[in-house]
Amino acid sequence: MEEIKRILEMVAEGKITADEGTRLIQALETAEKSSTTPGRTGKGKFIRIKVNSGDGDVVNVNIPLALARVAMRFVPKEARAELADKDINLDEVIEAIMSGAEGSIVDIKSGDGDIVQIYVD
DSSP: OHHHHHHHHHHHTTSSOHHHHHHHHHHHHHHHHHHTSTTOOSSOOEEEEEEEOTTSOEEEEEEEGGGHHHHGGGSOHHHHHHHHHTTOOHHHHHHHHHTTOOEEEEEEEOTTSOEEEEEEO
């Protein structure tokens, strides 16, 4: 329910269109149904992106796996910039995850204090 509220707030603020909001809510509902399908245990999987720069910037993004392709458009620009600075193509990472990759996908700790982690759980 909290996710739907956040999507509606983004529509109200003009960050996304009503059509994009509708697609996100539909994808979220689909993800919730699939996580309660008989035979599956626990909650649906999430892609977690964590960026801690040496400058003190911190970005945490948690995206339901079922929403990965749609939600990637809403990853903060600073997170994309940090990933690009580390030569990480987010689209390639998503393709790997959608193909079944699990656990730690990217784990970088640079000498200047930057930390980038992408994992599925």
